[in-house]
Amino acid sequence: MTIDITSNTDKDAAIDAAIDGNVANGPSKDTFxxxxxxxxxxxxxxxxxxxxxxxxxxxxxxxxxxxxxxxxLTGTDEHGQKIAQAAEANGVTPIEWADRIFPGWQAVWDRLxxxxxxxxxxxxxxxxxxxxxxxxxxxxxxxxxxxxxxGPYCVACEAFYQPSEIIDGLCPIHERPVEWIEEExxxxxxxxxxxxxxxLYETRPEFVQPDIRRNEVMSFVKxxxxxxxxxxxxxxxxxxxxxxxxxxMYVWIDALQNYTTAVGQGRDEERFNxxxxxxxxxxxxxxxxxxxxxxxALLMAAGLELPRAVFAHGFLTVGGKKMSKTSLTGISPHLLxxxxxxxxxxxxxxREGTFGQDGPFSWExxxxxxxxxxxxxxxxxxxxxxxxxxxxxxxxxxxxxGAGELETTLHEVARxxxxxxxxxxxxxxxxxxxxxxxxxxxxxxxxxxxTTPWKLSKDPAQRDRLATVIHTICEAIRQISILICPxxxxxxRRIREQLGVEPEELRPLSESLPQGSSLVGTKVTKGASxxxxxxxxxxx
Ligand code: ME8
Numbered sequence: 001m002t003i004d005i006t007s008n009t010d011k012d013a014a015i016d017a018a019i020d021g022n023v024a025n026g027p028s029k030d031t032f033x034x035x036x037x038x039x040x041x042x043x044x045x046x047x048x049x050x051x052x053x054x055x056x057x058x059x060x061x062x063x064x065x066x067x068x069x070x071x072x073l074t075g076t077d078e079h080g081q082k083i084a085q086a087a088e089a090n091g092v093t094p095i096e097w098a099d100r101i102f103p104g105w106q107a108v109w110d111r112l113x114x115x116x117x118x119x120x121x122x123x124x125x126x127x128x129x130x131x132x133x134x135x136x137x138x139x140x141x142x143x144x145x146x147x148x149x150x151g152p153y154c155v156a157c158e159a160f161y162q163p164s165e166i167i168d169g170l171c172p173i174h175e176r177p178v179e180w181i182e183e184e185x186x187x188x189x190x191x192x193x194x195x196x197x198x199x200l201y202e203t204r205p206e207f208v209q210p211d212i213r214r215n216e217v218m219s220f221v222k223x224x225x226x227x228x229x230x231x232x233x234x235x236x237x238x239x240x241x242x243x244x245x246x247x248x249m250y251v252w253i254d255a256l257q258n259y260t261t262a263v264g265q266g267r268d269e270e271r272f273n274x275x276x277x278x279x280x281x282x283x284x285x286x287x288x289x290x291x292x293x294x295x296x297a298l299l300m301a302a303g304l305e306l307p308r309a310v311f312a313h314g315f316l317t318v319g320g321k322k323m324s325k326t327s328l329t330g331i332s333p334h335l336l337x338x339x340x341x342x343x344x345x346x347x348x349x350x351r352e353g354t355f356g357q358d359g360p361f362s363w364e365x366x367x368x369x370x371x372x373x374x375x376x377x378x379x380x381x382x383x384x385x386x387x388x389x390x391x392x393x394x395x396x397x398x399x400x401x402g403a404g405e406l407e408t409t410l411h412e413v414a415r416x417x418x419x420x421x422x423x424x425x426x427x428x429x430x431x432x433x434x435x436x437x438x439x440x441x442x443x444x445x446x447x448x449x450x451t452t453p454w455k456l457s458k459d460p461a462q463r464d465r466l467a468t469v470i471h472t473i474c475e476a477i478r479q480i481s482i483l484i485c486p487x488x489x490x491x492x493r494r495i496r497e498q499l500g501v502e503p504e505e506l507r508p509l510s511e512s513l514p515q516g517s518s519l520v521g522t523k524v525t526k527g528a529s530x531x532x533x534x535x536x537x538x539x540x
Pocket of ligand 1: 037039040041047049052077255282285314317324
């Protein structure tokens, strides 16, 4: 639903309603809309970028499994000085450079099984045209004016800074020299939105998460907002300012709008209304101000609804500092994928650390967790269970003959894991969600140790009991295959194949988890190990 702005009073009322969240539930919105940042194509991805995207994919898959309609957007940010410089250094035009680099991003997402619904490139017409229209509208209504900008600019961040934020001439994030620019630029009246932004953070605290980031943004805005330079004249690689094409748009003004152009801004109102506002913009804390200050102010000016939440996670660090391409500490996802596979990779970056906080990356802890949780706990559980089913019941899952205390306890653990997983995912805590799932995995291993099916198998009088035990184990594995699906889709598929359950039968979580006897009579196939152990030497 777009807000109709016919007069200033109406505009103020519309903005107030948007801040209160009163229009945040457009009547036709029917889609859970989730985004990652669009990444710069100055270079190839490193594991920091994949960190955001893997976590976003986990949320997208979870919401789909919960039966919701989901739209999951990612893409590439292709304008600006940083990309122009990369192209120049490589002797090609910026668009040639972008065309060369962006497939490498998609290739990584494919290897990681990222289930994005759309991939937007900011050089596409479907993006640039609506962006120009919107900026023209802001100009026409008096939100943009011409003045001279003097101050520091970091090309690596593509961000303007206050002189007071520059430490010894260096950018506070990249620790690289900033440029001092003095140019005639168009400015957006950002300062006019300061009070409304503060009201937004106060009345809708979930708008910026986690809390520490909201406090940070709040004090930044309370410290005084300057108007924002939104055009540049010293280079030409950007979206032209429609009324004055010797200016190109500041890359962030174009980039942020990817979230709205991808869902039909200015082109397809019906689609836009079904999808916008975004439910969740997932970003790193480096681009918090752009998302929690500039973006809502622009949307207020444009009379569009505000996103429901911006969650800024912490950094993967190397030597205590942000891993980055600029500082040459970026590790290629391919390197880890070769050793750990997509599932091992995804699991690590979902499970390790607390989403929101910084965390160091280390091969040793990745290997240790992979071997403990995936190779030992889950992989061995599946292989020994299917081996027992094969040996004791000719690979046909037997009918249970009645549940005892141990079975009831295990069912209770399963129920709790499903329930708690959902609670943690909705609180944007993938690590805690997976901890619950692996509690269940360990409980199944304990159940096997307690029921000792290998002993039961030696006693013909215990045949019925053995049938119950094997059925219970197989059923638990089926449930685990569902719970791990948002995190490890390939392992989920392979477990289901080995169990003889069609992968496409994966139903919404709520329907799939209850105990059923659907597995009785199913033929299992013991396949290759799902998580082969990784030797520490191999990762050296
Ligand atoms: O900022 N740890 O693109 P970008 C965790 N184009 N996450 C990291 C990370 C690290 N060490 N390094 C990068 C841009 N990221 C803009 C965004 S959106 C409208 C425009 C992730 O290629 C994290 O999500 O520099 C961070 O915010 C993003 O990559 C920055 O990617």
